[in-house]
Amino acid sequence: MKRRARWATLGAIGLGLAVGLAGCIGFWQTAVQPPTLIVGPVMVTGTEGYVVVSVADMPDGGLASIQFGSSPGNEAITFTGIEGASIVCEGKNGFVVPAEDYTTTPGKGVLIAVNGTTGILGGEILRFTFTVTPGGNPTFTVDEAKVTMADDSNEFITGWDLSDAEYHTR
Amino acid sequence: MTRRIFIATMLSVALTGLALVGGAPFDVTWDVLLSLDPDGGTFVDAFQSIVEVDYTLSGFTGTSRSEFQEFGFLWQELSAVGKLGAFDVRADILFGPSTGDYLYAQLIGEMAIGGAEIGVYYAQLSDAILGGAADGFAFRLAGSVGGLDIVSITELGARIADDDFDGIEIVHTASGFSRSYATDPVVPGQGFTGQKVTVGGLSVGCVDDVETTLYVTCAGFDELSFALSGIDSGLSWLAYDLEVAFAVQTKTVTVTPRLLVAEVLCLTPMFGIMPASATFSLDGIVLGGFDLTYSWNGVTLRDVTVLDPGRYVITTPAYGSALESLADAIDGGHAYYADYWELLSLLIDGEACCGGRYALRIDTYFEQGAGGIFGWGMTEVEGTVGIGRATELTLALQLDAGGLETLSIGFGLTW
Numbered sequence: 001m002k003r004r005a006r007w008a009t010l011g012a013i014g015l016g017l018a019v020g021l022a023g024c025i026g027f028w029q030t031a032v033q034p035p036t037l038i039v040g041p042v043m044v045t046g047t048e049g050y051v052v053v054s055v056a057d058m059p060d061g062g063l064a065s066i067q068f069g070s071s072p073g074n075e076a077i078t079f080t081g082i083e084g085a086s087i088v089c090e091g092k093n094g095f096v097v098p099a100e101d102y103t104t105t106p107g108k109g110v111l112i113a114v115n116g117t118t119g120i121l122g123g124e125i126l127r128f129t130f131t132v133t134p135g136g137n138p139t140f141t142v143d144e145a146k147v148t149m150a151d152d153s154n155e156f157i158t159g160w161d162l163s164d165a166e167y168h169t170r
Numbered sequence: 171m172t173r174r175i176f177i178a179t180m181l182s183v184a185l186t187g188l189a190l191v192g193g194a195p196f197d198v199t200w201d202v203l204l205s206l207d208p209d210g211g212t213f214v215d216a217f218q219s220i221v222e223v224d225y226t227l228s229g230f231t232g233t234s235r236s237e238f239q240e241f242g243f244l245w246q247e248l249s250a251v252g253k254l255g256a257f258d259v260r261a262d263i264l265f266g267p268s269t270g271d272y273l274y275a276q277l278i279g280e281m282a283i284g285g286a287e288i289g290v291y292y293a294q295l296s297d298a299i300l301g302g303a304a305d306g307f308a309f310r311l312a313g314s315v316g317g318l319d320i321v322s323i324t325e326l327g328a329r330i331a332d333d334d335f336d337g338i339e340i341v342h343t344a345s346g347f348s349r350s351y352a353t354d355p356v357v358p359g360q361g362f363t364g365q366k367v368t369v370g371g372l373s374v375g376c377v378d379d380v381e382t383t384l385y386v387t388c389a390g391f392d393e394l395s396f397a398l399s400g401i402d403s404g405l406s407w408l409a410y411d412l413e414v415a416f417a418v419q420t421k422t423v424t425v426t427p428r429l430l431v432a433e434v435l436c437l438t439p440m441f442g443i444m445p446a447s448a449t450f451s452l453d454g455i456v457l458g459g460f461d462l463t464y465s466w467n468g469v470t471l472r473d474v475t476v477l478d479p480g481r482y483v484i485t486t487p488a489y490g491s492a493l494e495s496l497a498d499a500i501d502g503g504h505a506y507y508a509d510y511w512e513l514l515s516l517l518i519d520g521e522a523c524c525g526g527r528y529a530l531r532i533d534t535y536f537e538q539g540a541g542g543i544f545g546w547g548m549t550e551v552e553g554t555v556g557i558g559r560a561t562e563l564t565l566a567l568q569l570d571a572g573g574l575e576t577l578s579i580g581f582g583l584t585w
Binding site: 033036038040041043045046052054056057091093094096116117118120123124127163164165166167168169170 | 213214215216240241266269271273295298299300301338339340341342343344345346348354480481496497500501503508
């Protein structure tokens with residue numbers, strides 16, 4: 001019984017390997033999911049709100065730095081119905097925010113976030129919390145063209161998508 | 171899609187309803203936590219309610235788990251676990267009621283025969299999730315031959331959790347809440363997508379364990395790696411792990427030195443080795459922090475100190491308030507406090523009335539650069555009292571330099 005199980009194990013593994021190697025010929029192609037920056041909707045409880053920013057499917061090495069605009073006057077973040085002076089951005093999963101500005105240009109925000117520990121392949125990277133303007137309909141959007149990302153080798157990450165999908169995986 | 175949501179909702183309502191009227195085979199737990207923010211602009215800071223109904227029949231246990239947050243009905247999960255002939259079977263299905271979406275389903279069948287383990291995995295991801303729709307199978311076969319442990323995983327559109335892969339985590343983008351499962355469907359259709367063979371358990375001379383992994387995908391050869399664990403350095407306090415991984419265009423050699431430190435009564439030091447700029451050389455040994463714990467008669471005193479902030483952190487109570495390297499915390503998905511360098515904790519645990527238990531936890535954190543006395547940053551107090559075995563009440567508060575940050579009240583019921 002034991003010997004038969006051994007041969008069965010070896011046979012099945014051999015068959016699996018043969019199927020696997022046959023797959024190298026390329027009969028089936030795996031769909032490639034591009035790197036994605038995911039900006040969640042504004043979540044409001046009472047007069048306070050938050051926005052979660054995450055990434056998914058980052059290339060090997062992972063996301064290590066991200067820049068939303070280059071300077072005040074060239075901001076990547078646009079918000080309405082939110083008090084700019086109340087915005088606090090907290091880095092997640094090792095990210096820290098060394099520079100940020102939400103007040104120089106009303107309704108606009110710029111920031112840089114870096115991770116000195118490791119690159120992130122997927123997961124939450126930033127969480128913005130703020131006070132919403134009474135009676136306002138808060139919005140928080142990101143201009144894809146003004147965002148740059150780099151991996152842990154300081155190489156720019158290209159070909160990425162901006163998404164507002166309600167669910168994602170990691 | 172709407173039909174599936176409707177059926178799931180009806181099923182969970184029916185299970186809950188039957189449980190409420192006292193159907194014998196049902197077990198129900200209901201946990202509620204309400205957090206108030208007296209100082210903030212929002213009085214109700216957070217709300218969570220989780221209702222879990224278990225129904226056992228003929229060796230199968232069906233479970234309905236409904237999770238509500240302050241913004242609405244977040245997850246509805248249905249699962250079943252039991253035996254079907256020789257197979258141990260598990261099925262899960264997940265819905266996102268707040269958006270009206272069917273999200274994910276998996277079916278797992280596993281059996282052991284003659285020392286071999288056979289597993290069949292199927293999962294489906296809906297198009298409501300970024301990267302979906304996708305579905306696929308995986309087959310796992312494991313056994314021992316001549317003292318070697320062999321594991322073969324054949325992927326037909328799906329990957330399964332193992333030592334190198336965590337499975338799938340489905341995240342609600344807006345809130346960051348998530349649910350995790352073992353089977354990750356990666357492509358639409360069930361064509362061959364990968365084959366992984368791991369051979370381990372070989373012990374030779376000065377090496378405790380040698381493990382080899384070959385992974386090929388439908389795109390061709392992916393990786394061949396050799397991992398050697400516990401290489402004896404000849405020094406009683408130092409061992410090495412070595413991993414050599416060959417990919418199509420790269421070869422990676424990872425050497426991980428480990429200090430072998432004896433346990434010192436109630437003090438757990440966390441030593442790390444500082445790599446030098448030159449490859450394969452060491453700069454020195456760093457004491458990243460220590461964890462001092464002493465328990466006596468239901469009272470536990472604990473001091474967790476970070477001596478190298480930036481490289482080491484204290485995880486949140488949900489992750490054990492452990493001292494971890496920042497890299498390990500990120501890698502493991504553990505929430506941590508970035509700014510606190512010391513935790514003083516008092517935990518009192520004992521027997522309450524009628525078979526219940528009580529617990530009081532007081533955690534005080536100290537912060538770098540804080541202006542308060544001794545650099546005080548924040549204090550969390552949480553008290554839990556069990557009234558009998560079926561009811562538990564919780565009261566918690568969080569104080570920082572700004573005053574009362576949150577006040578939470580909660581209860582748990584089991585019947």
